[in-house]
Amino acid sequence: MTHPALAGQPVYLDYNASTPVDPEVLEAALPYLTTHFGNPSSGHSYARAPRAALDQSRDQVAGLLGTTPGEIVFTGGGSEADTLAIRGVALGSRGAEAGRRRIVTLATEHPAVLRSCDSLRADGFTVTLLPVNGHGRVDPDDLQAAVRAEPTALVSIAYGNSETGTLQPIAELAAIAHTDGALFHTDAAQAAGKVAIDVDALQVDLLTMVGHKMYAPKGVGALYVRSGTPLHPVVHGGGQERGLRAGTENVAFIAALGRAAELAHRELPGSAVRLAALRDLLHAELEAALPGRVLLNGHPTERLPGTLNVSIDGVSGRALLAAVPEIAASTGSACHEGVDAPSPVLLAMGLPAERALAALRLSLGRWSTDQEIRQAARLIAEAAATSPGPWEKSAPQKREKPQGGLR
Structure with missing residues (x-):
């Protein structure tokens, strides 16, 4: 149809x-634009349905990624999730505070990743751009040499390239990063919902997913954050999302993202x-x-x-x-x-x-x-x-x- x-x-x-927004996804969002308008952080009855929607969506997204609800942080989109992952690690206790002042990524990454990495140069970080071959894949040996050359805070490599679709060997690359103490982030904006993802099998510490790449509205995304991964927040305020992303949650769009994740999981x-x-x-x-x-x-x-x-x-x-x-x-x-x-x-x-x-x-x-x-x-x-x-x-x-x- x-x-x-x-x-x-x-x-x-x-x-x-x-x-396009899937009609079932739109249906999931509408009640939180009309009847259930309350702030999920409030203490009265109007908060119950919005708060329950956040919990359900966290369950649905976690189900798609093979993780637990407590490891899902909702964001305003993919670029914000990438920024939180990259700057959050670099400026936190596993980055600058630990003397790890290098970020490693690919020359073929999305601008959200490349510019987030570039922004860290002003904070005293170095950024290494690894080359790719004629198919767009990175050589794992190049990554191994890079992380051994200098203490590295984070390696950020997309799962699937947005232009060519080339998939990277994420599990192998993450294992290399971990061997030398670096954390690993993958931008899975194009991969989530299109290929099966299990964050434990991939060994990633952080993973970005985006609503409007998987039949939900624009303006909503999520970051998987492995339990115990220290992050420095980039949006400060009221302490929502376990203090990692302040701001009253966009309940309608988060409900849409959850339903989209559920549909994608069912179809794969x-x-x-x-x-x-x-x-x-x-x-x-x-x-x-x-x-x-x-x-x-x-x-x-x-x-x-x-x-x-x-x-x-x-x-x-x-x-x-x-x-x-x-x-x-x-x-x-x-x-x-x-x-x-x-x-x-x-x-x-x-x-x-x-x-x-x-x-x-x-x-x-x-x-x-x-x-x-x-x-x-x-x-x-x-x-x-x-x-x-x-x-x-x-x-x-x-x-x-x-x-x-x-x-």
């Missing part, structure tokens, strides 16, 4: 940017299998229509089930999408969309600038259908076959070859 917001609209292939692993099949169908249809011109960006197997990042040889990604208004998609992260420059993620993977400029990020979700995928592939192929791109105006014999192992 089609989501009401998508009916009669362009084919939506931008689920990594934001998802079937949803992952379905999306991977649709992703592969889209890739196959594009390759069949444009033989030899479709270049995959990212890992061929270790990637999110609903993410396909490809460059079509000879065509600018932005120009191509502009020529196909029947499709809503992106050339990269929504945080960089509209900037006529190569994706920093793809450049960090070693791809040439012209290939990065040709990239399309096609992301699928709960309401994507086989029919839509075939239609989108046809429209993209038709536009690519007729639209002259900047590559065709340059000297093609001077193009750099793709990185080894990419196709």
